[in-house]
Every structure is written in C-alpha cells, then in structure tokens.
Amino acid sequence: MSEAQETQTAVMEAALQEDVILRAENITKVFPGTVALDQVTFNVYTGKVNVLVGENGAGKSTLMKILAGVEQPTRGRVLLDGKEIRLRSPLDAVRYGIGIIYQELNLCPNLSVVDNIFLARELAQRGVIDKKAEKQQARELVRRLEQNIDPDALVSDLRIGQQQIVEIAKALAQDVRILIMDEPTSALSAAEVEVLFRVIRELKAHGVSIIYISHKLEELLQIGDYITVLRDGHLVAHEPTDGIDVPWIIERMVGRNPAALFTRKDHKIGDVLLRVEDLTLPRHGGGYLLDHVSFELRAGEILGFYGLMGAGRSDLVDCLAGARPEASGRLFLNGQEVKGKSVAERIAAGFVLVPEDRQRDGLVPTLSVAHNMLLASLNKYMNKLFLQKKKEQQAVDKLISDLSIRVANPQQTITSLSGGNQQKVVVAKGLLTEPRVLMLDEPTRGIDVGAKSEIFEIMSRLALQGYGVLFISSELKEILAMSDRILVMSKGAITGEFTREEASEEKLVAASAVGHGPANSGNHNNGRKNQNGRS
Amino acid sequence: MDAAKATPIKRSRRITKTDIQQFLLRGRAFIALILVVVVFTSLSPQFLNAENLVIMSKHVATNALLAIGMTFVILTGGIDLSVGSIVGLTAMIAGGLINEGIRIDALGVIVYPHTWTIIVISLIAGTLMGAISGIVITRFNVAPFIATLGMLYVARGFAGLRNNGYTFPNIIGRPEFGNTGFERLGAGDFLGINYSIWIMAIFAVIAWFVTTRLPFGRHVYAIGGNERSAELSGVRINTTKTIVYMISGFCSAMVGLIIASQLVAAHPATGETFELNAIAAVVLGGTSLAGGRGSVGGTLIGAFVIGVLGDGLVMLGVSSFWQKVIKGAVIVLAVIIDQVQARMQERIALQQQQEQM
Numbered sequence: 034m035s036e037a038q039e040t041q042t043a044v045m046e047a048a049l050q051e052d053v054i055l056r057a058e059n060i061t062k063v064f065p066g067t068v069a070l071d072q073v074t075f076n077v078y079t080g081k082v083n084v085l086v087g088e089n090g091a092g093k094s095t096l097m098k099i100l101a102g103v104e105q106p107t108r109g110r111v112l113l114d115g116k117e118i119r120l121r122s123p124l125d126a127v128r129y130g131i132g133i134i135y136q137e138l139n140l141c142p143n144l145s146v147v148d149n150i151f152l153a154r155e156l157a158q159r160g161v162i163d164k165k166a167e168k169q170q171a172r173e174l175v176r177r178l179e180q181n182i183d184p185d186a187l188v189s190d191l192r193i194g195q196q197q198i199v200e201i202a203k204a205l206a207q208d209v210r211i212l213i214m215d216e217p218t219s220a221l222s223a224a225e226v227e228v229l230f231r232v233i234r235e236l237k238a239h240g241v242s243i244i245y246i247s248h249k250l251e252e253l254l255q256i257g258d259y260i261t262v263l264r265d266g267h268l269v270a271h272e273p274t275d276g277i278d279v280p281w282i283i284e285r286m287v288g289r290n291p292a293a294l295f296t297r298k299d300h301k302i303g304d305v306l307l308r309v310e311d312l313t314l315p316r317h318g319g320g321y322l323l324d325h326v327s328f329e330l331r332a333g334e335i336l337g338f339y340g341l342m343g344a345g346r347s348d349l350v351d352c353l354a355g356a357r358p359e360a361s362g363r364l365f366l367n368g369q370e371v372k373g374k375s376v377a378e379r380i381a382a383g384f385v386l387v388p389e390d391r392q393r394d395g396l397v398p399t400l401s402v403a404h405n406m407l408l409a410s411l412n413k414y415m416n417k418l419f420l421q422k423k424k425e426q427q428a429v430d431k432l433i434s435d436l437s438i439r440v441a442n443p444q445q446t447i448t449s450l451s452g453g454n455q456q457k458v459v460v461a462k463g464l465l466t467e468p469r470v471l472m473l474d475e476p477t478r479g480i481d482v483g484a485k486s487e488i489f490e491i492m493s494r495l496a497l498q499g500y501g502v503l504f505i506s507s508e509l510k511e512i513l514a515m516s517d518r519i520l521v522m523s524k525g526a527i528t529g530e531f532t533r534e535e536a537s538e539e540k541l542v543a544a545s546a547v548g549h550g551p552a553n554s555g556n557h558n559n560g561r562k563n564q565n566g567r568s
Numbered sequence: 569m570d571a572a573k574a575t576p577i578k579r580s581r582r583i584t585k586t587d588i589q590q591f592l593l594r595g596r597a598f599i600a601l602i603l604v605v606v607v608f609t610s611l612s613p614q615f616l617n618a619e620n621l622v623i624m625s626k627h628v629a630t631n632a633l634l635a636i637g638m639t640f641v642i643l644t645g646g647i648d649l650s651v652g653s654i655v656g657l658t659a660m661i662a663g664g665l666i667n668e669g670i671r672i673d674a675l676g677v678i679v680y681p682h683t684w685t686i687i688v689i690s691l692i693a694g695t696l697m698g699a700i701s702g703i704v705i706t707r708f709n710v711a712p713f714i715a716t717l718g719m720l721y722v723a724r725g726f727a728g729l730r731n732n733g734y735t736f737p738n739i740i741g742r743p744e745f746g747n748t749g750f751e752r753l754g755a756g757d758f759l760g761i762n763y764s765i766w767i768m769a770i771f772a773v774i775a776w777f778v779t780t781r782l783p784f785g786r787h788v789y790a791i792g793g794n795e796r797s798a799e800l801s802g803v804r805i806n807t808t809k810t811i812v813y814m815i816s817g818f819c820s821a822m823v824g825l826i827i828a829s830q831l832v833a834a835h836p837a838t839g840e841t842f843e844l845n846a847i848a849a850v851v852l853g854g855t856s857l858a859g860g861r862g863s864v865g866g867t868l869i870g871a872f873v874i875g876v877l878g879d880g881l882v883m884l885g886v887s888s889f890w891q892k893v894i895k896g897a898v899i900v901l902a903v904i905i906d907q908v909q910a911r912m913q914e915r916i917a918l919q920q921q922q923e924q925m
Binding site for chain 2 (some may be wrong): 101103122123124127133135139140141142143148152153154155157160161189190334388425526
C-alpha cells in the first residue's frame with residue numbers, strides 16, 4: 034500500500050505543474066456493496082494522450098463516467114484549469130468541453146450517420162435544423178477519418194467498425210478540449226486504427242487533451258504520453274510512457290507475472306471428431322458468405338480461426354451452430370452425418386457456440402446467473418413436468434467452482450458481473466449442454482487480462498478433456514499461443530492452414546489478406562471498390 | 569479533392585427485382601389506400617363523388633388528429649391509451665363551460681367565458697392531462713402502458729362526474745352571454761371544406777415539420793431508437809418524453825372539441841375506444857411500436873386506410889361484425905408486411921456492406 038501512497042503523493046505534486054488541464058482529485062465512488070474508486074487522483078496533461086489502464090472492474094469506466102458527468106463521485110472533486118467544477122449531467126461535461134467516446138457503441142441505429150453525429154447538438158438556424166450544413170460537416174469529418182461512409186446511411190446498416198468511426202466523428206464534431214476515448218479501437222481494423230492514431234496526433238497538435246482507455250497494451254504504448262494504472266479501485270502507477278514496456282504494465286495491472294497469461298497445457302490430439310464438407314452459405318444477391326468450406330477438427334484439438342472482420346469466421350460457426358438454416362454442406366461428427374439443421378438439433382448433436390456478442394446473443398440480461406447458465410439445457414433438469422431445483426443447483430454450483438466464476442450468489446442478476454465473469458457464464462451455459470464441439474467466437478473480446486488468462490486456461494483444460502475447440506480470434510498473439518492448428522479465412526474461403534510450429538504473425542496476416550490486395554482485385558468487383566475508398 | 573463525389577456509395581445500377589420489391593413494400597400503406605379506393609369505387613359508383621369524399625375525410629379527420637399525437641408518443645417507444653378518455657373529458661369541460669359557465673361562489677356570480685376562451689381552456693386541460701401522464705412516466709418511472717391506462721380510467725371517470733353521467737345538450741351558447749358559435753367548429757367550412765379537415769391538415773403539416781426539421785423531432789426518434797445513447801448525447805429525455813404526451817393530450821383535446829361541436833352536445837362516453845383506432849392508424853402507417861421508426865405521413869395514410877375501409881364497408885352494407893374482422897385482419901397483415909420489409913432491408917444492407925469490403 035505504501036507504494037500506492039507514494040504514487041499518490043507524486044501525482045499530487047505533478048498537479049502543481051501548469052500543464053495539467055483536468056484533475057480528478059481524491060475521487061471515491063461507492064456503489065452499493067463495492068468501492069469502485071478509492072481516493073484516486075488522476076491528472077490529464079494538456080495536449081497529451083493520457084492513458085488509463087486496469088483490469089475490468091479496476092474502476093476505469095467509473096472514473097470516466099465521473100469525468101463525463103454520467104456519475105457523481107461520492108467524495109472528491111474535479112478541477113478544470115485549477116478551478117473546481119461540478120459535472121451533474123453529460124450536458125455539463127459538454128459545456129466544459131469534455132467529450133467522450135463510450136466503450137459500448139452509443140448510437141441510435143434508426144437514425145442516419147449525420148443525425149447521430151449531431152444528436153442533441155443539431156446545427157439549427159432559428160430553431161430549424163440546417164440539414165445541408167450538417168451533411169457538409171459530417172462529410173468533412175468522415176473524410177478526416179479517411180472513411181467512405183455515406184452520411185445519409187442508417188447507422189444500423191453499417192458494419193460495427195464503421196459505427197465506431199461514426200462514434201468517433203460524433204465526438205470530433207463537438208470541438209472538445211478534452212476527449213475521453215473508452216476502447217475506441219475494439220472493433221477497428223489495423224488500417225482504421227492507424228487512421229485513428231493519425232487523428233489523435235492531429236488533435237494533440239491542436240492542443241486537445243486525450244484520455245485513452247484500452248485493453249490493447251501495445252497500442253497504448255504506441256500512442257500514449259502518460260500512463261495511469263488502476264487496480265481494484267486504487268491508483269497503482271502514474272508515469273510518462275517513455276521506457277515503459279508491456280510486461281511492466283501487466284505487472285502493475287494484475288500484480289503478478291505476465292508470462293503466465295497464456296496457460297497452455299500439452300494435450301493429446303485424438304481422432305477426427307468433426308468433418309465439414311463444402312459448407313456453403315450464399316449471400317443474398319449473389320456470391321457467397323461461405324464459399325465451399327471444408328476442414329476437419331480432431332478431438333482434443335484447439336483449432337484457431339484467424340481472419341479480418343467479415344472474412345466469414347463468425348458465419349462459419351453460426352452455420353455449425355444451426356443459426357443459418359439456409360446453409361448447405363455436410364457435417365460428420367465421429368464419422369456420422371449430422372442431419373439436424375435447427376439450433377436445438379445441433380445442440381443435441383453436441384455443437385455449442387459461445388457467441389461473439391456476449392451481451393446481445395449470449396445472455397438474457399434480466400435473468401440471474403443461474404438461470405442464464407441453465408437456459409440451454411433445461412430439459413436435463415426436468416422431472417417429467419417440473420424443473421428440479423436441487424439438480425439445477427448442483428449443476429450451477431459445480432460450474433461456478435470449475436470455471437471459478439466470481440459471484441456472491443448464483444441468484445444475482447447477470448448484469449452485476451464483470452465482463453470476464455459474464456463470459457465465463459456463457460461458457461458454462463455451453464458446457465451444461467454437454468457438447469463435443471465447443472465454438473468460441475472472440476471469447477476474450479472486451480475482457481481484462483486476468484479474465485483472458487482464465488478463459489485460456491478453461492480452453493486448454495477442455496481440450497485436455499477431449500473436446501474439440503474452435504477458437505476464433507482477431508488477436509494474433511492469442512491465436513498463435515493457444516491453437517494447435519490455425520486456419521485463416523478471407524472472403525468466405527479458407528486461404529491458409531498452418532500447424533502450430535509453422536505459424537507466424539506474418540504468415541497469418543498474409544493469408545488473411547488474400548483477395549483483398551490490388552494484385553488480386555482484377556476479377557473482384559469488391560476489391561476495386563475498396564481501393565476507391567482508400568484513395 | 570473531390571473525394572465525396574469520386575466515391576459514390578449509391579452506384580447507379582439497373583433496377584433489379586429487389587428494387588421493385590423494396591418500392592412496393594415501402595409504399596405499401598399508400599398502395600393499400602389506392603387499392604381500397606379502387607375496390608370500393610368499382611363496387612359502389614357513388615363512392616368517389618365529392619360529397620362522399622368530404623364526409624369520409626371528416627370521419628378520418630378526428631382519428632387522424634389522435635393518430636398524429638399518438639405518432640409522437642409511439643416514436644419514443646411509448647404508448648398513450650388515454651387519448652379516448654381525454655377526448656371525452658375535454659368535450660365535457662367545453663360543454664359544461666358553455667352551458668353552465670364558471671360559478672364563483674365568493675362573488676355569487678357565474679362567469680360565462682367567451683367561446684374562444686373555452687376552446688383555449690379545453691386545449692390546455694387536455695395538454696395538462698398529457699403532462700400528468702408524462703410526469704408519472706418520467707419522474708416515477710411507470711411504464712407508459714400503465715400510466716396512460718390509469719389516465720384512461722381517471723379521465724373517463726371525471727368525464728362522468730362532471731355532469732353525473734348526463735350529457736350537456738345543445739351547447740350553442742346564448743347571445744346574451746356572448747358565448748355562441750361553438751357549433752361552427754364542427755359544422756363550418758372554409759373553401760367548402762370542413763374545418764376539422766383543415767385542422768387535420770394543419771396539424772399534419774406542423775407535425776411533419778416538427779418531426780423532420782426540428783431538433784425536438786430528432787430527439788423523439790433518437791429516444792425511440794436508443795434511449796441511453798440519446799441520454800449520453802445530452803438529449804433531455806424526461807422533458808422530451810413529457811412533451812410528447814402533452815402533444816398527444818393536446819391533439820385529443822382538439823378532437824374532443826370537434827366532436828362536441830359536431831354533435832352540438834357533450835356526452836361523457838365520447839371517444840371510447842378511440843385510442844385503439846389511433847394506434848391502429850399509426851401502426852398501419854409503418855411506425856414501429858418499439859419506437860424510432862415511422863413518420864407522420866405514414867400515419868396520415870394509415871388513418872385514411874382505416875377510415876376509407878370503414879366507410880366503404882358501411883356503404884356496401886357489410887355487417888358491423890364483419891367490419892371488425894376485416895379491420896383486425898388488415899392491421900395484423902400490415903405489421904406482418906412491415907416485418908418482411910425490415911428483414912429485407914437488413915439483407916440489402918448486409919449485401920452492401922459486403923460489397924464495400
């Protein structure tokens with residue numbers, strides 16, 4: 034604790050310097066049952082990128098919400114230019130020039146890009162919206178972000194990555210002095226991240242102060258000037274980023290050695306468990322989302338799927354899970370053809386999917402932890418007519434301890450859990466169906482380092498138990514560390530296969546770009562279109 | 569650099585089958601209206617004569633007015649079940665003021681307000697009832713369905729209490745009190761078109777302007793689409809929502825006045841089940857009950873479809889029971905088509921995304 038106190042004192046002294054624009058001083062925030070922030074002081078330096086890191090539940094988001102006026106601190110104060118300010122609502126924050134890009138996409142899907150960018154800040158002339166001016170500015174903002182998005186397009190019609198760009202454009206439209214970015218890159222491609230970074234540097238040059246939160250640690254070091262680490266609601270470090278490396282951050286974040294992040298036990302790979310032949314998913318209006326995909330998965334094997342967004346990886350597991358009845362192709366499980374096409378039949382056959390969007394597809398937010406877990410396998414706990422409470426209870430308790438889900442009481446609502454623990458509940462729900470093929474679609478997205486490591490451990494253990502694991506990830510390091518074999522997809526087809534030994538970051542990236550580059554675009558209308566967009 | 573023009577997202581392409589499908593589905597309410605008109609004209613020659621059209625428009629006007637107010641509410645994802653009762657209560661307020669005036673016991677006098685004053689008082693009363701619903705919904709966090717269901721009973725109850733369940737008959741005022749002329753609201757016309765139709769048209773234009781051109785209208789859509797996002801963007805959720813119920817209350821009061829004036833009497837049961845017709849018109853017009861999607865123009869067409877369907881079936885002598893069956897089927901069918909269109913749109917969007925990548 035003394036180390037933390039020293040940091041605290043150092044931060045206090047730093048604040049006396051003139052270049053601190055915004056300062057959260059001794060902030061304490063108490064929620065019923067927990068202290069989210071305990072006496073945290075956070076300095077935002079003028080025209081710098083101030084990085085904030087910590088595991089989920091460390092208090093980053095709470096601190097940001099306080100600075101954005103969404104939450105009020107229990108104790109402590111916020112100083113802007115050395116003067117105390119009160120932020121009672123998001124509107125107050127906007128008035129002081131504090132903008133925020135939220136972690137969850139906060140857009141109105143039913144409105145157009147322009148309408149979203151100017152929501153609650155409409156450009157109006159004598160009370161009437163000036164659509165022309167709005168569209169003009171929106172177009173400029175989008176161009177500044179080097180994107181090709183129609184300002185009149187509905188947000189619901191955009192890809193997630195594009196939606197995130199809109200979210201960023203929305204913040205830029207506000208002419209802010211301080212811009213908070215909470216995981217702005219979680220849905221962006223590498224090229225889009227580059228553009229974002231360029232915009233951030235440009236903003237810095239204009240004197241805008243950035244607060245940047247991300248789980249991608251390399252990214253933080255690349256863009257950050259100052260780094261602040263929170264752990265369990267306490268401030269543990271506050272330093273300039275020069276001379277800091279990833280292990281240093283992880284150590285501060287989790288308080289232990291980062292080498293243990295990827296826990297991969299050696300496991301024996303068995304016989305072919307699943308054979309997929311010519312799996313094809315037509316795209317409406319021609320072409321394929323999945324173009325005659327065939328592969329094999331062995332028992333006890335972790336098969337990684339790498340690819341860019343939209344490469345068809347999620348479509349593939351959706352098909353296997355039975356969520357796309359229009360797909361064609363043949364599946365053989367242990368040599369026997371799987372006939373059923375519906376989700377229920379596929380679950381019965383032994384397929385289970387842990388979906389990419391945990392909040393939307395994986396959980397019922399109004400139900401408790403226990404009920405979420407049991408949802409997919411209720412018929413196992415039936416006694417002719419009734420659900421047997423005791424049997425349910427046993428199953429739930431067993432999985433909570435097996436997966437070490439941190440929960441005070443299984444009757445607790447699912448939303449009160451941290452992201453990592455929610456993800457474990459989704460995995461538990463899948464395991465309760467007694468599957469043979471477990472499909473994990475981006476299982477570590479948006480969860481903290483500690484929880485990631487636990488998810489990897491679970492994966493590894495399941496492989497050891499003879500499950501076949503399909504593991505989709507966009508994080509190269511993860512996929513390289515965890516997979517026994519890696520398939521790379523691009524444009525609906527498998528474009529590369531690598532064993533654990535042959536795989537490297539370069540090879541995966543190269544295979545994932547097949548069909549995207551100019552050299553291959555000759556016969557692809559799509560490829561040409563893309564080039565236009567970038568030029 | 570003319571990048572925006574150089575990278576057109578909507579490429580010009582040949583009209584495909586999907587385009588035609590899309591067009592038909594988008595304009596379905598309008599197509600339905602044309603279909604209904606054509607069918608009835610062929611079955612009954614006098615259907616399309618001017619006199620009949622005016623009568624039908626008059627019938628449509630009241631429902632359309634309620635539906636315009638309802639559109640605002642439903643766009644935010646709410647619902648207003650109290651409109652019919654507010655119609656009844658404001659009719660009784662207006663009728664009472666004309667026939668009985670305001671008794672001021674302290675001075676021992678009865679004040680008979682001018683007709684215009686009465687109209688204004690009634691409109692304010694209706695708006696206030698909407699405001700109460702809005703406040704109950706926003707400040708006390710009551711579901712709109714429940715809050716307005718409560719208002720449905722309360723307002724209807726007060727409508728009965730006002731005159732012990734009796735009608736205020738013959739509400740034409742008396743010249744010596746200076747409160748005559750109320751009946752002109754329902755019977756009068758301008759350029760040969762009934763006032764109620766003008767009022768509907770004016771309200772519709774204003775509502776269209778508000779929903780498409782004012783920040784308020786955009787906030788209404790935003791709340792219906794993603795309330796949290798709207799809140800975090802700085803939209804004043806509670807105020808906006810309350811205003812929406814006030815608009816609905818105001819429209820209901822207007823309808824109460826028109827009907828009382830047309831009948832030259834105020835009956836406490838005026839407007840019973842009107843809320844259902846209004847909701848039906850909104851939904852038929854393509855507004856999603858989940859909020860965020862829809863338009864005033866659609867609502868107007870929806871109101872016309874329901875009105876024309878009703879009057880046409882009456883003219884053909886179809887039994888009132890069958891009328892209900894047909895109306896119900898049409899409403900459900902409309903929503904089914906709505907779903908089909910939404911799915912199709914999603915598919916097209918997906919396709920465009922793929923093309924862009």
